[in-house]
Amino acid sequence: MRMRKRLVWTASGVALAGSAVARASGWNMPVGVTDLSQDIYGLHMTIFWICVVIGIVVFGAFFFSLFRYRRSRGAKPSRFHEHTTTEVLWTLVPLLILVVMAVPATATLKAMYDTSEADMEVMITGQQWRWRYEYRGEDVSFTSNLATPREQIDGQSAKGEHYLREVDEPLVLPVDRKVRLLMTSDDVIHSWWVPELGVKQDTMPGFVNENWVRINEPGTYRGQCAELCGRDHAFMPIVVEAVTPERFASWLDERRSAAAEAAMGLDREWGMDELMERGQEVYATSCASCHQPDGSGSPPAFPALAGNQALMDDRERHVETVVNGVAGSSMAAFRNILNPVDIAAVITYERNAWGSETGERVQPSAIAERLAD
Amino acid sequence: MWRVIASVLAAFFGVQKESRRREDFSRRGAGAFIVVGVLLALVLVCLIALVATLAAR
Numbered sequence: 001m002r003m004r005k006r007l008v009w010t011a012s013g014v015a016l017a018g019s020a021v022a023r024a025s026g027w028n029m030p031v032g033v034t035d036l037s038q039d040i041y042g043l044h045m046t047i048f049w050i051c052v053v054i055g056i057v058v059f060g061a062f063f064f065s066l067f068r069y070r071r072s073r074g075a076k077p078s079r080f081h082e083h084t085t086t087e088v089l090w091t092l093v094p095l096l097i098l099v100v101m102a103v104p105a106t107a108t109l110k111a112m113y114d115t116s117e118a119d120m121e122v123m124i125t126g127q128q129w130r131w132r133y134e135y136r137g138e139d140v141s142f143t144s145n146l147a148t149p150r151e152q153i154d155g156q157s158a159k160g161e162h163y164l165r166e167v168d169e170p171l172v173l174p175v176d177r178k179v180r181l182l183m184t185s186d187d188v189i190h191s192w193w194v195p196e197l198g199v200k201q202d203t204m205p206g207f208v209n210e211n212w213v214r215i216n217e218p219g220t221y222r223g224q225c226a227e228l229c230g231r232d233h234a235f236m237p238i239v240v241e242a243v244t245p246e247r248f249a250s251w252l253d254e255r256r257s258a259a260a261e262a263a264m265g266l267d268r269e270w271g272m273d274e275l276m277e278r279g280q281e282v283y284a285t286s287c288a289s290c291h292q293p294d295g296s297g298s299p300p301a302f303p304a305l306a307g308n309q310a311l312m313d314d315r316e317r318h319v320e321t322v323v324n325g326v327a328g329s330s331m332a333a334f335r336n337i338l339n340p341v342d343i344a345a346v347i348t349y350e351r352n353a354w355g356s357e358t359g360e361r362v363q364p365s366a367i368a369e370r371l372a373d
Numbered sequence: 374m375w376r377v378i379a380s381v382l383a384a385f386f387g388v389q390k391e392s393r394r395r396e397d398f399s400r401r402g403a404g405a406f407i408v409v410g411v412l413l414a415l416v417l418v419c420l421i422a423l424v425a426t427l428a429a430r
Contacts, residue, residue, distance in 0.1 A: 087388040106428050 030196050033217045033242070037198025039108045047101055054097075112198075115210045118180035122171070126183075126190030126203040126225070127337065128330060129232035129289065133171050136182075140255045143337050144169045145285040146235045150293055153235075165222040168285060170239035174248035175215045183209045186336070188230060194223030194238055202227055215242040230330070232289050265341045266368045272348070272361055279349025282342045287350075290330065295354040301330060306354035315351070315360060322347055323370060340367040374405075381409045385417070 031041045069075035121136040127143075134141035147166045151157040160166070173179055183192055185203040193200040201211045215221075223238035243251065284293065291297045295306030305311065311318050322343055325333035334343055344364040351358045380397050383389040397406075 082391050084388060084390055088386075091387060110429070 032196045032198050033215055033219065033221065034198055034213055035216065036108070036112060036213075037196060039111070040198050043105055043108060046104070050097065050101065112211070115180045115212045117178065118212060119177040120174075121180045121182060122173070124171075124181055124183045124192055124203065126185040126187075126192070126229070126236075127332060128187050128230050129225075129236040130286075130337075131167075131171075131192070131236060131238060132186075132337070135252070138252055138256075140252060140259065142169050142255075143286075144171065144239070146237060146289075148235075150284070150288065162222065164234060165224070165237045165239070167237055167239045170220070170241040172241045172243060172248060172251050173213070173215060174245040175218050175242050177245060177248075178212055178214045181211045181213065183211065186332070189227050190225050190229045190236070191227035192223070192238060193226035194221050194240055196221045197223075197240065200226055215240075218242050218244060235289060262339050262341055266365050269365075270341075270344070270361065270363060272352075275345045275348040275361055276352060278342065279345035279347070280353075282338065282346040283349050283353075286334070286338060286342075287346065295350070305350050306356065308356075312351060312356050312358055315358075315362075318351065319347055319362065319367070319370070323367070335371055340364045340371060343367045377405045377409050378413070381406060381413050384410070385413065 029041060029044060031038055120138075123134040123136055123141075125132040125134070130146070131144045132141065133144060144167045146164065147168045148160065148162075148164050149157070152159050152163060181192070181199070181201070183201050183203040184207060185205045187205060189205070190203045191200060192203055197213045197215065199211050199213055201209050203209065219242055221240040221242065223240070225233055225236045225238075227233075229236075290302040291305050292302075295304060297304035297306075321331060323333065323335050325331045334346075338346070341364040344362045344367045347362045347367075348360070350356075351360050351362070376396075380389065380393060383393070
């Protein structure tokens with residue numbers, strides 16, 4: 001009796017220590033910051049411990065029998081064909097365990113699929129290789145690009161703390177609000193995965209998948225694309241910035257006025273220097289991953305821009321390619337990704353960098369007119 | 374008839390007594406087992422559909 005009591009205490013001690021080690025080491029899945037992610041974590045741990053107990057009982061009985069009833073101690077095997085009671089037991093017990101696991105798992109799944117009564121909606125679009133966020137009904141949308149500098153990726157400088165898990169513009173969401181996430185893709189299947197929000201959802205071209213979050217704590221939550229989507233699959237991270245509802249409202253106002261400022265740039269003529277400066281920034285975030293920072297490209301998939309005389313002689317084709325993309329290739333239609341000022345700037349930059357000094361400027365107003373057609 | 378149903382249910386569960394099995398195999402023809410088996414399979418499908426509907430409510 002005392003022996004058994006000690007065994008129980010030891011086992012629960014090991015279990016507790018095991019949980020603590022698993023959590024502290026970062027090997028375990030995160031508990032997360034939504035009620036659902038915490039439910040998911042709870043389910044994971046419950047089922048994990050059920051499996052541990054089954055393992056100990058099964059292998060314990062197995063090794064005990066091997067040792068205690070070995071032939072050198074004179075054990076004689078009993079020979080019988082059937083034992084209905086045992087057979088019924090070993091069928092019923094696993095059945096009951098499965099039902100015990102299925103009940104809370106089904107409840108959690110039901111909650112995950114219930115996207116009704118949301119306070120707001122965000123449309124998430126996967127693109128090779130960036131995410132686009134649109135706050136539905138708020139007139140705010142933007143593209144979120146990898147912000148890790150090229151030198152860190154190429155090993156020319158030390159890697160930062162959030163290497164490949166940092167973006168230029170995070171998805172900002174309010175805490176304590178139910179946010180419905182509508183997910184789709186412009187090209188191939190991506191997957192929007194943020195472990196601490198308990199969300200991992202495929203984004204498919206031609207489909208809109210739904211999910212939702214209600215974040216409990218303000219903070220920065222990082223994730224990645226979880227569906228192999230091509231060469232830069234590892235270079236399209238997700239960063240969610242959870243803020244108080246008040247800060248979220250003022251952020252939305254700021255974004256709207258920033259959009260208005262971008263529109264302001266359309267009614268004036270832009271000089272060469274400002275177009276080149278802006279174009280260089282845009283090129284670095286939107287073009288350099290395929291066409292390379294020095295414009296050399298990776299032929300044949302990604303043609304060179306530097307020294308591409310045919311392209312420099314045909315400005316119309318250059319504009320058309322950037323604005324509408326090339327069907328059947330990786331070249332995206334940037335009309336959906338960049339604003340007219342950025343498109344004009346990046347084309348100007350490409351036509352005047354790396355030794356191609358055409359001296360031509362492409363005006364934002366001309367691009368805006370083209371997009372309006 | 375009751376014996377046939379009991380044997381089919383035992384087969385669904387996966388456990389049957391050897392003595393019962395011998396008796397069943399001494400019968401002439403398997404027609405009754407097949408008919409009862411198909412009917413009970415339909416009942417099982419309906420039962421699972423019912424549980425799923427209740428759980429999804």
